[in-house]
Amino acid sequence: GNSVTQMEGPVTLSEEAFLTINCTYTATGYPSLFWYVQYPGEGLQLLLKATKADDKGSNKGFEATYRKETTSFHLEKGSVQVSDSAVYFCALGSGGQNFVFGPGTRLSVLP
Amino acid sequence: SQTIHQWPATLVQPVGSPLSLECTVEGTSNPNLYWYRQAAGRGLQLLFYSVGIGQISSEVPQNLSASRPQDRQFILSSKKLLLSDSGFYLCAWSKSRVTDHFTDTQYFGPGTRLTVL
Numbered sequence: 001g002n003s004v005t006q007m008e009g010p011v012t013l014s015e016e017a018f019l020t021i022n023c024t025y026t027a028t029g030y031p032s033l034f035w036y037v038q039y040p041g042e043g044l045q046l047l048l049k050a051t052k053a054d055d056k057g058s059n060k061g062f063e064a065t066y067r068k069e070t071t072s073f074h075l076e077k078g079s080v081q082v083s084d085s086a087v088y089f090c091a092l093g094s095g096g097q098n099f100v101f102g103p104g105t106r107l108s109v110l111p
Numbered sequence: 112s113q114t115i116h117q118w119p120a121t122l123v124q125p126v127g128s129p130l131s132l133e134c135t136v137e138g139t140s141n142p143n144l145y146w147y148r149q150a151a152g153r154g155l156q157l158l159f160y161s162v163g164i165g166q167i168s169s170e171v172p173q174n175l176s177a178s179r180p181q182d183r184q185f186i187l188s189s190k191k192l193l194l195s196d197s198g199f200y201l202c203a204w205s206k207s208r209v210t211d212h213f214t215d216t217q218y219f220g221p222g223t224r225l226t227v228l
Contacts, residue, residue: 043201043219102154103154104153
């Protein structure tokens with residue numbers, strides 16, 4: 001079945017550092033890929049998504065490119081802020097099968 | 112615009128007591144609806160999903176059940192709670208599509224934190 005693997009962290013960075021959170025997937029067919037963010041005590045918010053190979057999703061300075069050849073959807077941000085501290089989930093949606101989430105990566109950004 | 116509500120926001124219940132969590136969606140019709148559980152420090156586990164009134168699919172066998180009495184209402188229930196039922200329960204919705212409903216973006220509610228003592 002479909003699966004998502006992501007680095008679990010925690011990841012601790014200083015403000016303005018470069019962020020990469022790796023995400024790889026296994027899926028049949030042509031899945032859509034998502035990054036969600038969860039701030040403390042809240043539900044998940046969609047951060048960005050990509051629906052086909054080579055698509056780049058972007059939002060709030062975050063980017064991720066759908067790489068079919070490496071089955072990856074790594075999340076990047078050039079300069080993180082304290083307010084980016086949260087848990088980030090990579091997810092996959094593929095027709096006829098469950099929406100699958102990775103285990104989440106906790107990011108802490110220090111001032 | 113669409114909004115999704117969950118209540119209560121927090122709940123503390125004794126073992127063996129019943130449970131009813133409610134989720135409602137506004138601003139859309141015939142949504143697909145989902146219940147997830149997030150145990151402490153862990154990822155999300157899909158519990159139930161529904162593509163229409165009275166249509167419930169269960170992903171994980173357990174002492175929980177779900178119902179969809181109205182188009183935009185989704186209820187999670189239990190007759191007798193277990194300690195292991197503690198967690199953060201999230202409701203989500205996505206746009207209806209005859210096929211491929213798990214590909215559409217899912218939008219999440221604020222969650223209910225359940226503690227079973």
